[in-house]
Amino acid sequence: MNESKQAGTCPRCGASLGADAPAGLCARCLLALPLSTPTEGFDSKTEPPPSIAEIAALFPQFEVLEFLGRGGMGFVYKARQPKLNRIVALKILAAGDPRSIRFAERFQREAQALAQLNHPNIVAVHDFGESGGRWFLAMEFVDGVNLRELLRAQKIKPGEALAIVPPICEALQYAHSRGIVHRDIKPENILLDKQGRVKIADFGIAKILGPARSETLTADRETMGTPHYMAPEQVERPATVDHRADIYSLGVVFYEMLTGELPLGRFQPPSAKVHIDVRLDEVVLRALEKEPERRYQQAEEIKTTMQTIASTPQTSHRGLFIGMTVGATAAAVVLFVVLWLPWMRHASQMGRSSSAEKLSQSGWQLFQQGDFAKARDTFSDALKDDPQNAGAWAGLGWAQLDSGSQQAAETNFLKALALYPDQPGALNGLGQLYLIQRKYDKAEPYLLKAAPQASAAWMGLAKLYLAQDKFDDALSWAQKLVDSGQAGDVGQQLLQAAKTRQVSPELRRTLGIQ
Amino acid sequence: MDTETKSDAPRSAFVTTHWSVVLAARRNNTTRSRAALESLCRAYWYPLYACVRRMGRSPHDAQDLTQEFFLRLLEKDYLKSADPARGRFRSFLLVAMKRFLANEWDRARAQKRGGQTAPFSIDAAAAESRYELEAPRDAPEKLYDRRWALTLLEQTMCRLRQEALAAGKAADFDLLKSFLTADKAGIRYAESAKTLNMSEGAVRVAIHRLRRRFRDIFREEIANTVDAPDEIDEELRYLISIMAE
Numbered sequence: 144m145n146e147s148k149q150a151g152t153c154p155r156c157g158a159s160l161g162a163d164a165p166a167g168l169c170a171r172c173l174l175a176l177p178l179s180t181p182t183e184g185f186d187s188k189t190e191p192p193p194s195i196a197e198i199a200a201l202f203p204q205f206e207v208l209e210f211l212g213r214g215g216m217g218f219v220y221k222a223r224q225p226k227l228n229r230i231v232a233l234k235i236l237a238a239g240d241p242r243s244i245r246f247a248e249r250f251q252r253e254a255q256a257l258a259q260l261n262h263p264n265i266v267a268v269h270d271f272g273e274s275g276g277r278w279f280l281a282m283e284f285v286d287g288v289n290l291r292e293l294l295r296a297q298k299i300k301p302g303e304a305l306a307i308v309p310p311i312c313e314a315l316q317y318a319h320s321r322g323i324v325h326r327d328i329k330p331e332n333i334l335l336d337k338q339g340r341v342k343i344a345d346f347g348i349a350k351i352l353g354p355a356r357s358e359t360l361t362a363d364r365e366t367m368g369t370p371h372y373m374a375p376e377q378v379e380r381p382a383t384v385d386h387r388a389d390i391y392s393l394g395v396v397f398y399e400m401l402t403g404e405l406p407l408g409r410f411q412p413p414s415a416k417v418h419i420d421v422r423l424d425e426v427v428l429r430a431l432e433k434e435p436e437r438r439y440q441q442a443e444e445i446k447t448t449m450q451t452i453a454s455t456p457q458t459s460h461r462g463l464f465i466g467m468t469v470g471a472t473a474a475a476v477v478l479f480v481v482l483w484l485p486w487m488r489h490a491s492q493m494g495r496s497s498s499a500e501k502l503s504q505s506g507w508q509l510f511q512q513g514d515f516a517k518a519r520d521t522f523s524d525a526l527k528d529d530p531q532n533a534g535a536w537a538g539l540g541w542a543q544l545d546s547g548s549q550q551a552a553e554t555n556f557l558k559a560l561a562l563y564p565d566q567p568g569a570l571n572g573l574g575q576l577y578l579i580q581r582k583y584d585k586a587e588p589y590l591l592k593a594a595p596q597a598s599a600a601w602m603g604l605a606k607l608y609l610a611q612d613k614f615d616d617a618l619s620w621a622q623k624l625v626d627s628g629q630a631g632d633v634g635q636q637l638l639q640a641a642k643t644r645q646v647s648p649e650l651r652r653t654l655g656i657q
Numbered sequence: 658m659d660t661e662t663k664s665d666a667p668r669s670a671f672v673t674t675h676w677s678v679v680l681a682a683r684r685n686n687t688t689r690s691r692a693a694l695e696s697l698c699r700a701y702w703y704p705l706y707a708c709v710r711r712m713g714r715s716p717h718d719a720q721d722l723t724q725e726f727f728l729r730l731l732e733k734d735y736l737k738s739a740d741p742a743r744g745r746f747r748s749f750l751l752v753a754m755k756r757f758l759a760n761e762w763d764r765a766r767a768q769k770r771g772g773q774t775a776p777f778s779i780d781a782a783a784a785e786s787r788y789e790l791e792a793p794r795d796a797p798e799k800l801y802d803r804r805w806a807l808t809l810l811e812q813t814m815c816r817l818r819q820e821a822l823a824a825g826k827a828a829d830f831d832l833l834k835s836f837l838t839a840d841k842a843g844i845r846y847a848e849s850a851k852t853l854n855m856s857e858g859a860v861r862v863a864i865h866r867l868r869r870r871f872r873d874i875f876r877e878e879i880a881n882t883v884d885a886p887d888e889i890d891e892e893l894r895y896l897i898s899i900m901a902e
Binding site for chain 1: 875893
């Protein structure tokens with residue numbers, strides 16, 4: 144009836160369930176249920192939707208085509224406006240609700256607020272009205288999916304996430320500049336149409352800033368919004384909420400797109416979980432600041448910061464790909480982001496001579512072309528000029544490793560680390576070396592230290608853990624490797640082995656592990 | 658557990674929640690406020706026990722200590738020192754315990770009254786066997802908070818089951834409850850319908866109602882430990898973040 148991999152694990156998150164699991168269920172997943180009070184006064188989930196005929200009778204100006212589903216405040220239908228010959232989404236609020244007057248007021252407010260917004264990334268409002276006790280809102284029909292569906296299907300790569308955020312920023316900036324705060328930014332409200340255009344929907348809980356209205360419409364303590372995406376001040380001090388709450392929610396969505404998880408409690412920065420530029424950590428974390436004053440003050444700032452990051456590439460090395468295409472449109476543009484830190488330019492490893500540094504760099508180029516002998520000579524020359532160049536020592540080590548001189552390689556890596564303890568090439572090199580020699584305990588710390596800077600170490604770590612039958616650890620590294628799109632067949636094989644918890648003899652031979 | 662307090666038919670539903678009753682009656686120790694406090698202590702003594710054990714006390718010491726603390730809490734006027742700004746029972750209890758440890762325990766040790774006069778007693782064996790299952794790395798306060806959250810969840814599930822039992826639907830509940838944590842896409846409605854001898858539509862409605870009831874009861878349980886309705890969400894967020902770590 145309900146699948147679970149083994150007895151005693153949660154079918155949803157896979158965590159193992161202890162003897163203290165409440166009624167045998169996973170505590171974290173129970174807490175992930177929607178636990179805030181609903182914003183609507185009726186329960187759209189149990190109330191059956193009005194039939195198409197019923198809606199058609201109430202609103203003769205529309206040709207009602209099909210029922211699309213239940214939205215935040217009502218039911219949504221696909222309909223056609225014959226006069227204008229266009230397709231719209233018809234949102235219908237339920238009738239007969241004891242608090243319908245309040246909802247009707249809020250509904251009207253939503254419609255008027257939305258009608259003020261005219262932006263390519265905001266779902267447009269065409270019309271609204273009332274008939275037979277039911278209010279309707281005719282909106283732009285978006286033929287596509289919402290972000291929640293994409294997240295569930297796990298179809299978002301980091302590059303795509305990075306392409307989705309800027310248009311949201313533009314939309315928010317536009318709305319904020321007109322005094323309108325969304326207050327319920329979440330994946331369900333972010334739509335993507337078939338052309339890849341991003342559209343924000345359901346400004347239904349909009350709060351209109353600026354000239355205050357004489358009546359206060361929501362005097363009670365109903366919580367608005369969804370707890371996980373709500374800014375802290377939305378929960379704690381609802382009266383003080385302003386546009387910066389949307390920025391927080393965007394931060395949550397951004398984090399979720401990148402990592403697949405919500406930023407709860409003491410969470411890890413995105414770059415620790417996924418293969419992205421570490422500079423993006425700051426963007427996400429700043430949006431997620433608890434104090435509104437510490438966040439980005441304008442949605443636009445987020446966009447420009449991301450564009451700056453995208454346009455200042457970092458040099459690549461060994462096994463990482465670079466490429467950058469920042470499209471002007473918000474379409475399905477893929478933004479490749481470099482993951483390697485600019486260790487090549489790091490002052491402490493450049494040594495004192497720039498000519499030696501140049502030689503070192505050409506040594507790496509030769510190395511990448513496979514010309515180990517020449518590379519080795521070039522590195523030696525570099526070191527003659529400047530024996531303090533850590534990068535050159537690491538390079539020499541690699542050249543020697545690849546031509547089979549393990550002893551010499553080890554010496555040189557250690558020399559590089561003596562000069563610059565964080566030298567990624569040397570860290571990775573020593574890790575790979577010890578891995579080859581099956582000195583797993585020695586290899587592990589080096590590979591782990593290299594990992595944040597060198598995705599090349601990830602393969603080493605996956606191999607390392609597979610060799611030791613530590614399948615869970617192997618899985619996370621192999622997954623990272625495959626997700627980054629770099630590892631090709633070997634990566635897939637590693638991932639498969641980790642998932643099935645079995646390393647076939649052939650694979651062992653191929654990988655050179657025991 | 659809360660039927661005694663609810664029978665007083667107050668004006669607003671919230672006023673009957675235990676902690677708000679206790680705080681409201683701060684100076685005047687009414688029967689109702691005592692009963693409310695007792696309910697709370699009966700429900701939440703274990704997180705406190707676990708915390709005390711994690712602070713380094715032996716099982717025997719922890720049992721004595723916890724028992725004595727609750728005795729005094731229920732008899733003395735510890736509530737005078739409850740900070741009105743911090744409306745949460747969870748925080749209050751921990752602070753009161755720490756104060757007790759610092760100031761009174763050493764003296765009390767010699768003249769402890771023992772379990773016979775206590776309104777409820779701590780099952781030492783049960784407490785200790787539960788404690789053995791606790792993750793070893795959590796600091797005392799963290800352990801306390803996590804245990805608190807788990808206690809809330811347990812109580813909620815317990816009440817849900819009781820409701821099902823009262824409605825003669827305990828068997829259905831036992832089968833359906835796992836859907837509370839199921840991924841919507843993973844629920845096999847057709848299969849469940851067969852097993853439960855219900856229509857698929859009925860299964861969907863049942864699951865939906867169960868989730869809503871879970872939410873309502875869980876919020877009620879939290880409400881029992883806070884002073885005002887607008888604190889529920891904050892406490893909820895806090896507990897979620899504690900369990901996420």
